[in-house]
Amino acid sequence: MASEKKHDRSSSGSRTEFEHHAATPSHTHNDTPTSSVDEADRGRRGASQKLSNPLQGLDRKRLAVMGEEYARLAGLTSDDDIRAFRIGATIAGDSIRYDNIPELTDREREVLERETTHKWSNPSLLYWMIVVCSLCAAVQGMDETVVNGAQIFYKVQFGIGSKSQRDTWLVGLLNGAPYLCCAVLGCWLTDPMNKAFGRRGTIFISCVISALACFWQSFTNTWYHMFIARFILGLGIGPKSATTPIFAAECSPPKLRGALTMQWQVWTAFGIMLGYVADLGFFFVPDHGIELGLNWRLMMGSAMIPAVIACCFIYVCPESPRWYLTKDRHQDAFRAMCRLRFEKVQAARDLFYAYTLLRAEQQAMSIGTRARIMELVTVRRNRNALVASEIVMFMQQFCGINVIAYFSSEIFREAGFSDVSALAASLGFGVINWLFALPAFYTIDTFGRRNLLLATFPFMALFLFFTGFSFWIPDGTPAHIGCIALGVYLFTMVYSPGAGPVPFVYSAEAYPLYIRPIGMSLATATTWFFNFVLAVTWPSMLAAFRPQGGFGWYAGWNVIGFFLVLFFVPETKEKTLEELDGVFDVPLRRQAAYGARQMVFLWRRLVFRQDVGKPQLPNEDGDFWREKKGLRETEGVRAKEAERDGAGRV
Incomplete structure (x- = not known):
């Protein structure tokens, strides 16, 4: 291709302005040599700063030159394209003051202005892409919940419906089979599949596997045949769950990236609700002579319908421009970006920034995968982020939510509900789970990640205890059934805006950018593994400890989760990259001591109504924070002096 030839020529000659900047590390500290450890630390932080803002400190003239050079390097040599990249690169480096650029047309100026004032005003193709991504989440x-109602029937047909130790473990194994596959295989196929097939290709293949596995499940006649089909289903769930949010993020405008990426959590909850709808809708279908029954087969097969629809429409969407960049297909990347933006200037801006960021990432990743894995545990800043991320991902499962998601029909039947009533009550859980996930769009950035978890874990523990203890109310009474349903619903209301969306958002921002892909792979594998543990153990736990003991077990884990978050999970809301380095680069014992002081403060303030000051954050005595605090004080003094001088002149 022309773009590849031009890239080769530019790399063989003298270094361009664009390449010089891309290869230049960004340092935020003095370069005075102290030790090899300090030098390595400065290199890591410099790489992270470069990834945070690869165009920081460049003036408009230099940005314009870099934009023109990139356009020529990419083979986009028409006057219109060069103009777009010259202006786009300037805006990418200084997006706030684009209105002083005389070359902008009135239409371009209007579109750029509407990005701020009407951020939801975008080409229809972008929203079509979000619809397809939301369909993948559904x-x-x-896939996760149609088994909830189907297991009422197939476990009896397969001869594993007793409460013997063997049968309860087999029922749990069938429920957890997809998540076992995700943890040991599916998640780790994501990266090679993305490299080989692209974002669209990975999503398409994953949806094909999901559709075929769902169809396969509906034709099984033995428990081990069902296990194989559901294990294969994990090959569709794992890569799709990791790739779809990435696809949405890479195609979205900067102002909408967070909101559109969060759609995954919301529409997964919607799909969970659809699973219960399918269970209830096919419940009364007669067998029509089908061996071992027909209704549960339709339940299991119904999940293939949205997967087939997603397969039909995924290639209507353009491929991720960023993926094209990784393959040096710059012209294809620009064409794809132009389809997702109103004006070429917007497309050139976002593509130029994406390529600059990609070059910075390649530089940061040059230390090697093995070294980066080691740095997860050898560098304190990374180790503390790992601890916090693993805590929230572990607690997302061990708070007990998927006990209800996978076994709610069995739980309600245990409470005395009829089969139909149990499925209807499960649908109520699905509706609540979806509706109460919507406030997370607002609360996660206003109330804070840590605060949401600290506020919700005690209530989740309380409501699970309430649900479990309600099984001691005499059977057959309205209070017995009503209290169990109420406890499940209240627990779900508290979970959905807290422990549901927070873990993935927290893990995505806790790690430094140069090590984030490895950290997120580990985080995703962790949540799927403990998802499997929960699914496979619950039937046996229910048989051994009864509902009171089972719900009490997970209520106790919510109490533990509260203290783990209190002592080891710092807040990351609205923190810059350098601030996050300061937040995580403190000894865990100091973070734990802060949590203890915070608990005493809240107890004295809220219970005893005492007027006491907030405890100091554990990272506020570091060099960065002292420098920042001193700068703020200096600015405050200067402002007061200026105000006093102005008053004197008047």
């Missing part, structure tokens, strides 16, 4: 939700 596929995942249905």
Whole structure:
């Protein structure tokens, strides 16, 4: 291709302005040599700063030159394209003051202005892409929950419906089979599949696997045949769950990236609800002579419908421009970006920034995968982020939510509900789970990640205890059934805006950018593994400890989760990259001591109504924070002096 030839020529000659900047590390500290450890630390932080803002400190003239050079390097040599990249690169480096650029047309100026004032005003193709991504999330939700109602029937047909130790473990194994596959295989196929097939290709293949596995499940006649089909289903769930949010993020405008990426959690909850709808809708279908029954087969097969629809429409969407960049297909990347933006200037801006960021990432990743894995545990800043991320991902499962998601029909039947009533009550759980996930769009950035977890874990523990203890109310009474349903619903209301969306958002921002892909792979594998543990153990736990003991077990884990978050999970809301380095680069014992002081403060303030000051954050005595605090004080003094001088002149 022309773009590849031009890239080769530019790399063989003298270094361009664009390449010089891309290869230049960004340092935020003095370069005075102290030790090899300090030098390595400065290198890591410099790489992270470069990834945070690769165009920091460049003036408009230099940005314009870099934009023109990139356009020529990419083979986009028409006057219109060069103009777009010259202006786009300037805006990418200084997006706030684009209105002083005389070359902008009135239409371009209007579109750029509307990005701020009407951020939801975008080309229809972008929203079509979000619809398809949301459909993929619904596929995942249905894959997880159609088994909830189907197991009422197939476990009896397969001869594993007794409460013997063997049968309860087999029922749990069938429920957890997809998540076992995700943890040991599916998640780790994501990266090679993305490299080989692209974002669209990975999503398409994953949805094909999901559709075929769902169809396969509906034709099984033995428990081990069902296990194989559901294990294969994990090959569709794992890569799809990791790739779809990435695809949405890479195609979205900067102002909408967070909101559109959060759609995954919301529409997965919607798919969970659809799974319960399918269970209830096919419940009364007669067998029509089908061996071992027909209704549960339709339940299991219904999840293939959204997967087939997603397969039909995924290639209507353009491929991720960023993926094209990784393959040096710059012209294809620009064409794809132009389809997702109103004006070429917007497309050139976002593509130029994406390529600059990609070059910075390649530089940061040059230390090697093995070294980066080691730095997860050898560098304190990374180790503390790892601890916090693993805590929240572990607690997302061990708070007990998927006990209800996978076994709610069995739980309600245990409470005395009829089969139909149990499925209807499960649908109520699905509706609440979806509706109460919507406030997370607002609360996660206003109330804070840590605060949401600290506020919700005690209530989740309380409501699970309430649900479990309600089984001691005499059977057959309205209070017995009503209290159990109420406890489940209240627990879900508290979970959905807290422990549901927070873990993935927290893990995505806790790690430094140069090590984030490895950290997120580990985080995703962790949540799927403990998802499997929960699914496979619950039937046996229910048989051994009864509902009171089972719900009490997970209520106790919510109490433990509260203290783990209190002592080891710092807040990351609205923190810059350098601030996050300061937040995590403190000894864990100091973070734990802060948590203890915070608990005493809240107890004295809220219970005894005492007027006491907030405890100091554990990272506020570091060099960065002292420098920042001193700068703020200096600015405050200067402002007061200026105000006093102005008053004197008047």
